Amino acid sequence: MKGHLKSDSEQIDYLLDIIKRQGTEYLNNITDRPTSIDHTFIPELQSLPETGYGTEKALQIFNEKFEPIMVGSGGPRYWGFVTGGATPASIVGDWLATIYDQNTQTVSGQGDISANIEIETIQLLLKLLQLPESFLGGFVSGATMSNFTCLAVGRQWLGKEQGRDIAKEGVSGTVKILTATPHSSSIKSLSLLGLGSDNIVKIKTEEGNREAINIKDLEEHILRLTGEPFILISSGGTVNTVDFDDFKAISELKKKYNFWWHIDAAFGGFAACSDSYKYLVEGWEYADSITVDCHKWLNVPYESAVFLIKEQHKILQVETFQNSNAPYLGDPLDNFSYLNFLPENSRRLKALPAWFSIMAYGRKGYQEIVDKNISWAKQFGELIENSNDFKLLAPVRLNTVCFTLKDGVKEDEVGRFLEKLNDTGKVFMTPTFYNQHNGIRAAFVNWMTSEKDVQLAFDLMNEIITEIK
Numbered sequence: 145m146k147g148h149l150k151s152d153s154e155q156i157d158y159l160l161d162i163i164k165r166q167g168t169e170y171l172n173n174i175t176d177r178p179t180s181i182d183h184t185f186i187p188e189l190q191s192l193p194e195t196g197y198g199t200e201k202a203l204q205i206f207n208e209k210f211e212p213i214m215v216g217s218g219g220p221r222y223w224g225f226v227t228g229g230a231t232p233a234s235i236v237g238d239w240l241a242t243i244y245d246q247n248t249q250t251v252s253g254q255g256d257i258s259a260n261i262e263i264e265t266i267q268l269l270l271k272l273l274q275l276p277e278s279f280l281g282g283f284v285s286g287a288t289m290s291n292f293t294c295l296a297v298g299r300q301w302l303g304k305e306q307g308r309d310i311a312k313e314g315v316s317g318t319v320k321i322l323t324a325t326p327h328s329s330s331i332k333s334l335s336l337l338g339l340g341s342d343n344i345v346k347i348k349t350e351e352g353n354r355e356a357i358n359i360k361d362l363e364e365h366i367l368r369l370t371g372e373p374f375i376l377i378s379s380g381g382t383v384n385t386v387d388f389d390d391f392k393a394i395s396e397l398k399k400k401y402n403f404w405w406h407i408d409a410a411f412g413g414f415a416a417c418s419d420s421y422k423y424l425v426e427g428w429e430y431a432d433s434i435t436v437d438c439h440k441w442l443n444v445p446y447e448s449a450v451f452l453i454k455e456q457h458k459i460l461q462v463e464t465f466q467n468s469n470a471p472y473l474g475d476p477l478d479n480f481s482y483l484n485f486l487p488e489n490s491r492r493l494k495a496l497p498a499w500f501s502i503m504a505y506g507r508k509g510y511q512e513i514v515d516k517n518i519s520w521a522k523q524f525g526e527l528i529e530n531s532n533d534f535k536l537l538a539p540v541r542l543n544t545v546c547f548t549l550k551d552g553v554k555e556d557e558v559g560r561f562l563e564k565l566n567d568t569g570k571v572f573m574t575p576t577f578y579n580q581h582n583g584i585r586a587a588f589v590n591w592m593t594s595e596k597d598v599q600l601a602f603d604l605m606n607e608i609i610t611e612i613k
């Protein structure tokens with residue numbers, strides 16, 4: 145070992161120290177960090193260095209070139225998409241995941257057994273979400289991959305019901321997928337799985353500005369299938385209006401009919417942490433599979449989400465994900481290893497940030513984060529409802545506000561308004577289209593957000609609308 149690698153390894157203490165200082169500086173000022181930058185700016189590509197620069201010089205190049213374009217997406221006023229921040233404990237866990245650099249797969253056998261930490265984290269998460277231990281869970285990179293994993297096992301279940309082993313034989317024939325307001329990532333998963341996104345049968349939504357599945361229409365469609373097995377994708381929080389399918393009613397249907405029930409509860413699942421809102425997920429424990437995103441409301445760094453699949457489907461899960469022709473890995477049902485239960489083989493210790501954050505703040509800590517975010521959404525919603533220039537496109541059901549400009553301002557001005565608002569760099573929201581209207585979404589999931597952030601954003605909105613009119 146020589147050159148920069150040698151000198152870097154000798155001064156790792158110093159290198160980590162300067163990064164710690166830089167990181168602390170960033171985090172302490174994240175509230176003032178712009179939430180957007182000039183999006184027309186494209187940095188020039190670097191050429192491959194011959195002998196390298198060493199870490200300190202590489203950091204200097206990064207700081208000149210990229211650091212200024214890092215936006216405050218983990219800060220309190222980044223309300224676009226559904227963007228969580230990172231709690232201090234989760235940052236600690238994330239750094240340690242890198243430092244220990246385990247390849248998280250097995251719980252027994254020789255070598256790395258970091259999967260025990262993952263299993264413990266899943267147990268903690270099940271308790272936090274008040275779900276039974278009958279789910280086998282694991283970490284993947286995001287809710288998209290979680291939907292993919294859950295639906296892959298649903299696909300295997302469906303094949304088995306028809307006397308086929310889809311994992312071995314491949315997909316043939318069509319498969320019925322019933323759903324009302326699926327997230328785009330579920331549709332993408334259907335494409336990836338060869339199930340075909342066109343095989344979705346759209347069920348009506350409940351009447352009166354709702355996105356939740358219409359139970360009566362669902363049952364009528366089920367009856368029309370005359371016993372043919374199908375997959376139901378239901379929503380535990382739609383992205384536009386955070387509407388929830390009626391899980392209690394669906395669990396009743398599940399007693400009567402034969403289907404795989406998947407719930408995408410990427411962020412809405414955290415309603416379980418709130419005494420006032422946990423009724424929204426009542427009955428979700430009867431689902432076959434559930435998607436929960438951790439890099440949203442759990443406030444851990446990207447990339448972190450879990451799949452929760454009923455333990456009783458373990459064999460189907462192994463059939464789907466078995467890394468079969470590696471004899472040294474043993475029997476997948478005897479020697480538990482994550483590589484036989486999910487898409488990836490080698491993987492980082494993704495659970496550690498979540499483990500740290502749940503251990504550091506506990507049930508009460510998350511209850512407070514969730515309840516506070518809901519209260520900011522309600523407050524922001526009220527300000528909008530009582531204003532002359534804005535109106536809600538749907539009631540504020542949980543933590544997201546979906547709104548638009550009031551009559552008198554043309555619809556195409558919504559985009560212009562939002563661009564000007566985001567250009568201030570003080571708040572960030574994202575455009576949407578809901579109920580035939582161009583709209584704007586503000587999603588509250590960050591632990592740092594406070595009442596003054598809500599007021600600051602609303603004041604800015606009023607300034608900008610006055611300029612536009």
Ligand SMILES: *Cc1c(COP(=O)(O)O)cnc(C)c1O
Pocket residue numbers: 226285286287288289327329381382383408409410411437449
């Ligand atoms: C965010 C989200 C997803 C996709 O999650 P990623 O973490 O971006 O992969 C899926 N479903 C719902 C309901 C979401 O809110």
